[in-house]
Amino acid sequence: MSRPPLRAVIADDQALVRTGFGMILAADGIEVTAEAADGIEAIAAVRRTRPDVVLMDIRMPRMDGIEATRRILTDGDRNGTRIIILTTYDLDHYVYAAITAGASGFLLKDVSPEQLVAAVRMVQSGDALLAPTITRRLIERFADRKEAKAADAHPDLSGLTPRELEVLRLLATGLSNAELAERLFLSPTTVKTHIGRILSKLELRDRVQAVILAYETGLIAPGDTARPRSTEDDFPGVTGPKKH
Known part of the structure; x- marks a missing residue:
């Protein structure tokens, strides 16, 4: 059907x-x-x-x-x-x-x-963070103006398992599901399961909200990165956004 x-x-x-x-x-x-x-x-x-x-x-x-x-x-x-x-x-x-x-x-x-x-x-x-190079730059621009809190002080983060915290950290750097699976030696299905549980436990709508939470709680700091990305990673054949 x-x-x-x-x-x-x-x-x-x-x-x-x-x-x-x-x-x-x-x-x-x-x-x-x-x-x-x-x-x-x-x-x-x-x-x-x-x-x-x-x-x-x-x-x-x-x-x-x-x-x-x-x-x-x-x-x-x-x-x-x-x-x-x-x-x-x-x-x-x-x-x-x-x-x-x-x-x-x-x-x-x-x-x-x-x-x-x-x-x-x-x-x-809900499978990928939209345009990580743009979104992450924007989040970092504002996140570094906020007073970061310790990650373990956030009541929701304390409910995550060590593996879920690791997935959240890497997710917040802009890695796709495939890259998370490769980095953690997991199957893509297992990665999706971890992300689904993270969003459910933290009562978040999607990955963008998870990225914002990771920055605002100090789980990840502005400038942290797992691998340089470009818009080409998410939109093959496109070199990047036009500057104004």
Whole structure:
């Protein structure tokens, strides 16, 4: 039996962006269930159509993407909707606020069609941290301004096994599931099981929230890395995001 198509909502105050992204997703078999021109319309569209993924612009009239993300995920956890933030600049300071509100990652608006489709499918599956080179840079930019707490002082982390803590540390450096499996001499299935248990124990929605928690608790420090990565690792054939 074939699986139902992945469903998406596009929220952006520019009609051309909505139309262009919609055409790209539809060409790859992703159903665009609704479009929204502002945050209020986005919330209504999500409640009405229950999509798998929302592409959410930050700056929109009436209600911005940050508040819309927060409200959608407050009552949207039950249906597993995930949100990708759209931004014009790769270090937009509003993006961090949106991710901490529960978004699963973010994309620059000038991404290629291949990047867009890959990102939507990655976030929907929960299998990979979206664009680690960009996301990690953003998290580090803000994490080093926070006062880190000792990892063992966090009540949730104390419930993780030593192996789960090790997986969380490596996950926070941006390693994919395949790289985690290779590093820890585990099968990909076992890695997924560990990550699922980590998210469940910490009551986190996805890997992005796990990365943020790892930085904020001091489990990993800004600048820690397991292996240099590039956007090429996640989007083959793409050299990286355009600088502004």
